[in-house]
Amino acid sequence: MALSACRDQASEYYLHGTTLGTGYHITLYADLDQSQVAELEAGIQGELATLERQRSIFTQALDAAFSHFWIATPSLRHETDRVVHSLAVDRLTRWLEDHPMAPAAMLVEVGGVMRGRGKPSENGWRLSLEQAGLSGPDGARHLRLQDAALVQRFAQQDVVPLVTLSTPLAVSVVAPSASEAMQQASLLIQADPADALLLAESMDSAARVVVKTPQGIEIQHTAALEPWLEP
Numbered sequence: 268m269a270l271s272a273c274r275d276q277a278s279e280y281y282l283h284g285t286t287l288g289t290g291y292h293i294t295l296y297a298d299l300d301q302s303q304v305a306e307l308e309a310g311i312q313g314e315l316a317t318l319e320r321q322r323s324i325f326t327q328a329l330d331a332a333f334s335h336f337w338i339a340t341p342s343l344r345h346e347t348d349r350v351v352h353s354l355a356v357d358r359l360t361r362w363l364e365d366h367p368m369a370p371a372a373m374l375v376e377v378g379g380v381m382r383g384r385g386k387p388s389e390n391g392w393r394l395s396l397e398q399a400g401l402s403g404p405d406g407a408r409h410l411r412l413q414d415a416a417l418v419q420r421f422a423q424q425d426v427v428p429l430v431t432l433s434t435p436l437a438v439s440v441v442a443p444s445a446s447e448a449m450q451q452a453s454l455l456i457q458a459d460p461a462d463a464l465l466l467a468e469s470m471d472s473a474a475r476v477v478v479k480t481p482q483g484i485e486i487q488h489t490a491a492l493e494p495w496l497e498p
Contacts (some may be wrong), residue, residue, distance in 0.1 A: 354445075356377050388437060419437060475492055
């Protein structure tokens with residue numbers, strides 16, 4: 268596990284490293300001296316080390332359980348890691364919130380799963396909704412995240428059929444926690460493309476759905492996502 272920090276301006280700190288089979292990035296806005304930064308670094312390392320041990324135990328148990336049935340586990344591991352990444356984001360966010368030196372604003376990201384607390388500026392955390400394979404204005408939307416999490420899930424290309432009436436490409440979900448956003452995004456990416464938006468609306472999900480159809484790429488979002496989107 269690697270961790271480094273730098274102070275880009277008077278109150279902004281950037282922490283990053285590798286853990287849980289991926290990378291992580293944490294942006295903090297706080298008034299800290301070097302000893303306080305070191306204390307936060309040590310605490311974050313401790314939380315991530317605990318998560319690493321728990322992930323290792325679970326994946327070993329998963330491999331042992333499914334090896335008897337000759338079932339390949341890479342896709343199961345992928346799903347497990349996505350859940351673990353969302354849990355890690357929520358855990359680190361809560362740990363930082365409860366810390367005596369809690370920052371005024373923070374953005375925690377693990378494996379692409381993001382959760383923002385507070386506002387680094389008047390407009391919150393500006394994040395891209397750009398989807399792989401898309402170009403032009405429709406593929407470059409942004410949102411402003413505040414006190415919420417963003418999860419983006421992409422269809423695994425090795426399981427996308429070559430011939431189909433419609434194919435899900437990606438979903439983006441905003442929810443109060445990373446775990447909740449991940450749960451909703453996982454349901455939507457596995458849903459029938461024709462029903463995904465209706466499912467999102469039935470869950471009152473703030474979601475964006477990208478589907479490939481014979482006519483081209485269709486991008487739709489629920490009304491609940493509107494308040495988060497930039498004009």
